[in-house]
Amino acid sequence: MSPKPHRPAVEVSGLVKRYGAKTAVNGLDLVLEQGSVLALLGPNGAGKTTTVEVCEGFRAADAGQVRVLGLDPWRDGDRLRPRVGVMPQGGGGYPGIRADEMLRLVAACAANPLDPAWLLEVLGLDGVGRTTYKRLSGGQQQRLSLACALVGRPELVFLDEPTAGMDPQARRLVWDLVAALRADGVSVLLTTHLMDEAEALADHVVIVDSGQVVAQGSPSELTAHSADEQQLRFRAKPGLDTSLLIAALPEGMGVRETVRGAYLVEGKVDPQVVSTVTSWCAQQGVLAEELTVAKRSLEDVFLELTGRELRS
Numbered sequence: 001m002s003p004k005p006h007r008p009a010v011e012v013s014g015l016v017k018r019y020g021a022k023t024a025v026n027g028l029d030l031v032l033e034q035g036s037v038l039a040l041l042g043p044n045g046a047g048k049t050t051t052v053e054v055c056e057g058f059r060a061a062d063a064g065q066v067r068v069l070g071l072d073p074w075r076d077g078d079r080l081r082p083r084v085g086v087m088p089q090g091g092g093g094y095p096g097i098r099a100d101e102m103l104r105l106v107a108a109c110a111a112n113p114l115d116p117a118w119l120l121e122v123l124g125l126d127g128v129g130r131t132t133y134k135r136l137s138g139g140q141q142q143r144l145s146l147a148c149a150l151v152g153r154p155e156l157v158f159l160d161e162p163t164a165g166m167d168p169q170a171r172r173l174v175w176d177l178v179a180a181l182r183a184d185g186v187s188v189l190l191t192t193h194l195m196d197e198a199e200a201l202a203d204h205v206v207i208v209d210s211g212q213v214v215a216q217g218s219p220s221e222l223t224a225h226s227a228d229e230q231q232l233r234f235r236a237k238p239g240l241d242t243s244l245l246i247a248a249l250p251e252g253m254g255v256r257e258t259v260r261g262a263y264l265v266e267g268k269v270d271p272q273v274v275s276t277v278t279s280w281c282a283q284q285g286v287l288a289e290e291l292t293v294a295k296r297s298l299e300d301v302f303l304e305l306t307g308r309e310l311r312s
């Protein structure tokens with residue numbers, strides 16, 4: 001038998017979605033490969049939820065192509081629903097339903113569900129099974145929503161801001177669960193505005209801003225110009241003339257004042273470079289504060305591309 005032709009779990013090309021005069025998504029492309037994790041990363045209002053809701057079949061696209069497990073989510077919703085798990089933003093349970101009732105209700109709709117009691121335990125909710133939805137904490141509501149998304153053993157899950165409002169322990173639990181899903185071959189499309197979440201979980205990160213993709217790639221592709229390249233940052237008084245510092249550094253290294261009083265030295269940062277920078281500061285009679293050496297983060301990438309911080 002010939003092998004099944006490979007097709008991505010989700011393919012979006014040229015997606016446009018408007019709300020009246022507001023264009024929320026403006027020509028967005030992405031591909032989620034089967035069995036991998038894709039993070040849509042961007043600030044509030046970037047168009048992440050709208051993109052996911054179109055992929056889930058909850059909203060019709062105004063233009064562009066969307067294929068989910070090879071199907072059109074808007075037209076083929078009945079065929080897709082049994083194969084896809086959805087964790088919407090902000091929970092959405094009936095206030096009076098008990099946690100275990102809600103999960104068993106969703107499980108009853110699936111052909112081959114996971115054991116709801118086991119799933120509640122995995123998600124640390126076994127102690128609140130008899131608690132009504134409205135009395136759960138925000139983080140518990142989120143975890144119950146995640147349980148509902150997973151109980152039907154989906155091939156693909158959409159997680160919209162899955163760790164919003166969670167404490168660090170619950171966040172870790174969700175991260176481990178996403179890693180376990182990936183190991184089981186489940187495809188995951190999640191949204192986040194937390195760059196550490198995207199860096200920790202995703203094979204592929206799509207950075208969106210104002211409804212458009214501003215960059216995409218694996219976390220290491222996005223954050224590294226080259227494997228050994230790092231950044232040295234420090235704060236000092238604004239407006240320093242850095243030309244003498246640039247002249248003292250090895251060829252090819254750059255120095256910029258990224259925002260007032262924040263300096264960035266780019267290139268191969270070794271101990272000699274750190275010494276050159278601190279000596280130059282001493283010569284200027286300047287105290288370099290918050291001096292750090294680190295790899296570029298996704299936050300830096302976003303700042304460079306848009307001139308704004310991700311957590312805006």
Ligand SMILES: Nc1ncnc2c1ncn2[C@@H]1O[C@H](COP(=O)(O)OP(=O)(O)OP(=O)(O)O)[C@@H](O)[C@H]1O
Pocket residue numbers: 019022023024042043044045046047048049050051089193
């Ligand atoms: N139902 C709606 N009607 C009108 N405008 C909307 C609607 N939903 C979203 N928008 C607007 O569309 C833009 C994109 O919103 P969207 O929720 O998709 O972004 P997001 O990246 O998911 O942000 P957040 O992280 O805050 O949820 C925003 O400007 C938002 O105000």
